[in-house]
Amino acid sequence: xxxxxxxxxxxxxxxxxxxxxxxxxxxxxxxxxxxxxxxxxxxxxxxxxxxxxxxxxxxxxxxxxxxxxxxxxxxxxxxxxxxxxxxxxxxxxxxxxxxxxxxxxxxxxxxxxxxxxxxxxxxxxxxxxxxxxxxxxxxxxxxxxxxxxxxxxxxxxxxxxxxxxxxxxxxxxxxxxxxxxxxxxxxxxxxxxxxxxxxxxxxxxxxxxxxxxxxxxxxxxxxxxxxxxxxxxxxxxxxxxxxxxxxxxxxxxxxxxxxxxxxxxxxxxxxxxxxxxxxxxxxxxxxxxxxxxxxxxxxxxxxxxxxxx
Ligand SMILES: NC(=O)c1ccc[n+]([C@@H]2O[C@H](COP(=O)([O-])OP(=O)(O)OC[C@H]3O[C@@H](n4cnc5c(N)ncnc54)[C@H](O)[C@@H]3O)[C@@H](O)[C@H]2O)c1
Ligand SMILES: O=P(O)(O)OC[C@H](O)CO
Numbered sequence: 498x499x500x501x502x503x504x505x506x507x508x509x510x511x512x513x514x515x516x517x518x519x520x521x522x523x524x525x526x527x528x529x530x531x532x533x534x535x536x537x538x539x540x541x542x543x544x545x546x547x548x549x550x551x552x553x554x555x556x557x558x559x560x561x562x563x564x565x566x567x568x569x570x571x572x573x574x575x576x577x578x579x580x581x582x583x584x585x586x587x588x589x590x591x592x593x594x595x596x597x598x599x600x601x602x603x604x605x606x607x608x609x610x611x612x613x614x615x616x617x618x619x620x621x622x623x624x625x626x627x628x629x630x631x632x633x634x635x636x637x638x639x640x641x642x643x644x645x646x647x648x649x650x651x652x653x654x655x656x657x658x659x660x661x662x663x664x665x666x667x668x669x670x671x672x673x674x675x676x677x678x679x680x681x682x683x684x685x686x687x688x689x690x691x692x693x694x695x696x697x698x699x700x701x702x703x704x705x706x707x708x709x710x711x712x713x714x715x716x717x718x719x720x721x722x723x724x725x726x727x728x729x730x731x732x733x734x735x736x737x738x739x740x741x742x743x744x745x746x747x748x749x750x751x752x753x754x755x756x757x758x759x760x761x762x763x764x765x766x767x768x769x770x771x772x773x774x775x776x777x778x779x780x781x782x783x784x785x786x787x788x789x790x791x792x793x794x795x796x797x798x799x800x801x802x803x804x805x806x
Contacts, residue, residue: 675736
């Protein structure tokens with residue numbers, strides 16, 4: 498097949514494995530690399546068309562620096578699927594990839610994509626975004642199928658932040674359900690959560706409308722309502738009285754929202770941006786408030802108009 502691409506996936510976790518399944522189903526040549534792989538990264542990327550980063554945030558700088566030392570074809574497209582923020586610089590993963598490889602196109606993939614559902618072959622949709630449209634279109638073709646609908650988008654920062662910021666709200670949504678606060682409370686939380694995501698995202702340089710698409714609202718609905726989400730699970734179990742240490746001991750995989758909350762708090766304080774839900778999630782994760790106290794703090798804030806805050 499002439500359109501068959503060579504795809505190297507970095508990270509053999511839940512998401513890397515699901516992305517590999519999708520590309521393989523479209524007859525692409527797929528190699529998954531992990532820290533424990535017997536094949537060297539150098540050998541694997543030799544004939545790669547696309548390098549997909551599906552490592553968790555804490556591994557991004559590490560894999561970037563490993564690749565920087567290798568001879569790479571100038572045609573290679575980097576695709577980043579990590580939903581996190583760098584604790585040191587507050588940069589997004591795509592900003593780190595682009596800075597390290599300024600002459601390569603970088604594409605972001607993000608959307609309501611719970612990996613377990615994708616591995617069960619349930620239908621889903623996602624977004625691939627890049628400043629280089631042709632690169633986004635190549636990635637779109639590689640992953641599109643009758644069970645995975647892929648849209649392109651020209652706002653990579655907005656798409657990336659949509660998937661990243663919603664993890665904080667997914668923790669809050671888990672708390673809401675764990676406390677059994679009801680459907681009205683959940684709707685209020687998710688709606689005001691989206692407002693908060695838009696506020697910081699637009700300040701950061703993203704387009705407002707991107708947050709109303711699959712990677713913002715779409716992913717917020719998926720993770721904020723699903724026990725399959727690790728971030729939701731963190732919130733739910735905190736509300737049930739478990740400590741964060743206990744929860745993380747048993748959690749399968751990464752809940753990026755924990756680190757993202759800390760980075761967001763730092764950035765919103767530096768830039769004086771109001772993020773009341775994020776702030777309460779932060780205090781809760783630090784064990785500085787109980788879930789009920791966090792709820793009361795939010796309910797008793799100064800009353801105000803819905804917009805023009
Ligand atoms: N699981 C999902 O449903 C899903 C969906 C969309 C996006 N994501 C995002 O994808 C990323 C990965 O999620 P996941 O669910 O696969 O997590 P996971 O915990 O299952 O896997 C993380 C992977 O990163 C690797 N890794 C971590 N540090 C590394 C390092 N220094 N060097 C090399 N590899 C390293 C781990 O070995 C592991 O293979 C996260 O940012 C997550 O938010 C996950
Ligand atoms: O399990 P979570 O909370 O990392 O959510 C996974 C994905 O981000 C869903 O789109």
